[in-house]
Amino acid sequence: MPEIPSADWQYEVPVTGSKQLLPDAGYGKALTNQGYDFEVAVADLIDNSIDAEARNVVVHFLRDDNRVVSLLIVDDGRGMDDDGLDAAMTVGRRREYGDGALGLYGTGLKAGSLSNAASLSVISRTRRSRAAGRRLTASGIEDGFRCDTVDPDYAQNLIDRYDGVIQWQGTIIRWDQVRDFDTVAPGQIERFLSEAIGRLERHLGLHLHRFLARDDFNIDIVVEHVDLPDEELEHIGVEPLDPFGYKLPGRPGYPAELTAPVEGVGNVMLHAHVWPAKSKLPGYRDIGPLADRQGFYFYRNDRLVQAGGWNGHRAAEGHLGLARIAVDLPGTTNDVFSLDVKKKGVTATPAYARGIEKAVDAEGRTFRTYLEAAQSAYREGNSRTEIDRKPVIYPGKGLDPKIRRAVRQELPERGSEDPITFSWVALPEDRFFDIDRDDHVVLLNKQYREAFNAGRRGGLNDAPVAKTMLYLLLEDCFALGRWEKRRQDRLDYWNTIMLTAVLSQRERFFDGRETA
Structure with a gap:
């Protein structure tokens, strides 16, 4: 048996040096196949706008008679100079985030964009720098991580084009050759845009509802024809879609504030809500299948990062359809909660499940008591008769x-x-x-x-x-x-x-x- 070089061999592996191994160009193909849904990727980009202190964001679909040409996301945030653009477009580079930032891993701009489009361009201007731009393409990344410099005249002209949003500073993100756009069959562009915008509006309204509820932040979705640049074909102001936005609770005494002692984190507050039965409010009905929307709603710095699910604590069941619990994740790094890179879900260790079982509020109500209250509200609500309304064709463009x-x-x-x-x-x-x-x-x-x-x-x-x-x-x-x-x-x-x-x-x- 060979001699062990360290007395601590059971606990660590000794090293004698190190070398830097740059990523292979093939990594670019993995970057462009991250599986970001369209609306998830757009939300990730708007997180960057919020971190840049933007007050206004416009999601702009540009189309012609036969297809959607490109997507642009425009904000009036701090903007970036040449060095900032280089840093933002460097694959694998992770910038430092403040405690309240929505960004986390530093991959969303590149991975989210190039999972959806063959070309990503970023045009930006700060109060002290001229307009500048960079472009990444899937083929350029595979060709040694090449990043193109956008013509400065084009960058300035595009900034000027959006002077209604960008006054002194701001950023424009442009996607070209968007995969979803290229699959639209002839004659189906209206239906595609209606469905895509509907999904996007719901996703942004839900996951950013705390920001949209403020007076100083707005998101607009606009559709414009390339041949009619001064006429909007569609303009939607995204409204907050609050998953806890009922008027009266489904059970007296709720919501309850339960404190869960979670090992490795400390006390975690569970804001336990009971929705009113058979509610027709958008915050209950319009956010997806009801079976998927019961359970935990995790927030990180006011941004919703998981909308429902029990995280292994229990299986979804019909009688718990009115139970929703808001949880603000701890601000400090910990080993109990980890966030999905796409900000679509949270992984929690068994320490969280053990803490939930010990959760209690000031009146002595436990988590189990809360679940029983939600089940009772569901059963009582289902015992009431309801008139079935005739289905209709929904209205579209031209109606507010x-x-x-x-x-x-x-x-x-x-x-x-x-x-x-x-x-x-x-x-x-x-x-x-x-x-x-x-x-x-x-x-x-x-x-x-x-x-x-x-x-x-x-x-x-x-x-x-x-x-x-x-x-x-x-x-x-x-x-x-x-x-x-x-x-x-x-x-x-x-x-x-x-x-x-x-x-x-x-x-x-x-x-x-x-x-x-």
Whole structure:
């Protein structure tokens, strides 16, 4: 048996030196196959915007008639100079993060972007530096980690293009050759954008809801046509989607504040909530399958990093569908909680499960008592009868996103049909509206548009009351098979009556008959 060189061989391996081994270019292929979902990667980029103290973020889809061309994420944060850009685009380099930062591993910008797009460009400007940019491509990384320098004139022009967001400083991240965009079949771009934006809006609204609830932070999602640069085809302000945003709890005395003694961390606070049964609020219904959304909601520096799940403590079950527990992770590094690199989940050691079993609140209620309360609320709620509402085709572009959310909140969806959209077009003078059943469009006579906007230029989501009323009247016209004379007659007399109302409104605004 060979002689052991150290008396401590049972505990450590002795070394005699070291050398630096640079990553092989093949590592680039692994970097571009991290499996980041589209909305998860975008959220990771917005984390960087928040760390840069941005107040406004715009997620900008750029499209033409046949495809989505590129995605740009624009913020008004601190920005980066040339050295900062080089550091941000260096593969494998991890910067120092402050205690309250959302960034953690330093890989999200590169891995999240190149998992979704073949090309990542970052254009930025600080208050003291000119506009500059860098570009990483999947092929460039495989070719010795090559990073391209963006033409400074282009960088400045792109910054100027977004002067409504970037005043003195800010950053633009651009994705080109996005894999999801390139798979859209001809004629399906509207449906794709509607679904992709819906998923993105829900994900951002949920995981960043604490930030969006503040007065000083906004995220907007915008769609623009390359040939119509001054006209937005879609504009959605992302609203907070609070998974604890009910008005009244499902059980008196809750939420409860339980203290769990967790070995290796200390006391961990469990904010144990019981949702009201059969709630139709977006924070309950709109965040994914209910079975997946019971359990723990972990936050790191106010950013939601896990939305539901029991972390091995127990299996999901229907009777616990109203149980949600908010947990703010300890700010210090520890061996109990570890965060998934994509910020989609938390791994907890058995020490956490043992601590939960010992959790108790000031009134002596235990974690088990809480689970029993949530189960009782579920059983009692399910014993109540509820009227089934008829499924509808959901509204889409042209109707304010808040109204769309209200429809989704109140009514079930009919299949996966294209949404009903609204468009101001030229129509005969004796028609206020018409419908295009094939393309699911409510057509509005644009010569009456000013009457709904007090003489001002209308926007994409203008005339919300009139459009909502028309949606409620006309929705069932888009799902019928054979078109009956009786239904056409109904549309005709609706049109006559509504046109009379529109003309009356126009006279009040433009003939001096409006009274205070």
